[in-house]
């Protein structure tokens with residue numbers, strides 16, 4: 513029997529994290545959970561630890577350390593807290609692969625440490641590649657580490673590239689559902705609320721990525737993620753809106769042939785592929801029935817109504833620290849929108865201002881990226897505390 517793959521699951525209490533555990537539950541003979549981490553949901557973390565009996569758990573909020581320790585005291589599980597612990601546990605000898613399902617730039621440092629210590633990476637946390645794609649992919653290459661995409665679009669591209677290693681890519685076509693506001697115009701969206709923005713038609717996800725899907729920033733982040741994962745320049749990456757979310761993305765080759773991966777919208781499939789690659793394991797996921805599904809349609813993204821998508825292209829074209837600034841401004845703005853402090857169109861406005869104000873530089877370390885991230889967020893949050 514093949515040896516088990518030993519997994520550190522960062523962000524186990526979130527949308528991707530809980531679905532990754534559903535996958536792990538299906539394949540106990542293949543996957544062993546060695547590390548579970550969460551930021552604040554101590555009760556769910558404890559419940560998961562009691563079921564999967566990992567070696568270590570980490571709770572982000574240090575004030576909850578004693579609570580988690582007490583709950584797990586007779587389970588022979590080590591319990592740590594805080595940011596530094598995250599950076600340490602990904603390097604442990606008992607870990608083969610790190611699945612990063614943390615949301616936002618908080619995923620940057622632990623993934624970098626994991627890459628440096630040669631762990632294989634399954635990446636849901638796209639912000640890591642958006643902010644520091646060059647540093648991450650170069651360090652992965654130097655350490656013989658593969659970055660397996662979990663994002664459904666990138667998994668579709670990765671699956672379409674199987675067997676095509678030597679064949680140049682002429683174009684990547686990333687599909688977008690269009691989110692809850694597809695077909696609307698600027699004048700319809702001036703006063704939309706977070707409740708409306710949080711109603712995604714096809715996917716149930718964490719709140720930050722759901723707002724990113726409503727603004728189309730999620731697609732912008734995914735274009736940058738694809739650029740780094742597949743080494744394809746921006747001019748060869750297109751976005752097409754496909755409201756049914758069945759064709760998860762496509763690759764065009766030099767002979768004009770286009771390959772795609774299709775499936776029902778269910779993140780467990782790309783999570784499972786990243787964890788069991790190169791094998792495909794029998795799953796109990798519902799199957800796609802093309803006739804029942806009916807028409808698959810495609811349309812151009814509306815860049816005038818959804819300016820976050822062109823802003824992401826612009827930041828990536830400018831390069832250096834600009835994608836980091838874009839991501840930081842977006843995280844800060846989405847946080848303010850989720851707290852009802854700003855309107856929907858303040859999100860692109862704040863990002864555009866941040867990009868206009870930022871001075872160009874080329875960070876070379878995680879610390880430099882994190883300091884630009886902090887500065888950008890502080891400057892946005894300060895402008896609101898002064899109002």
Ligand code: NAD
Nearest residue numbers: 523524525526527528550551614615618636637638717718
């Ligand atoms: P989520 O908000 O549901 O979960 C986030 C997880 O990260 C939680 O376990 C939380 O405890 C942890 N976390 C949050 N802040 C943290 C911090 N500062 N330090 C340590 N841990 C922290 O988010 P999600 O929807 O599961 O998304 C996770 C990542 O996966 C994001 O980068 C998102 O873009 C990406 N992604 C998600 C989906 C999806 O369907 N949800 C699809 C594709 C990609």
Ligand code: MG
Nearest residue numbers: 663664665734
């Ligand atoms: Mg996606």
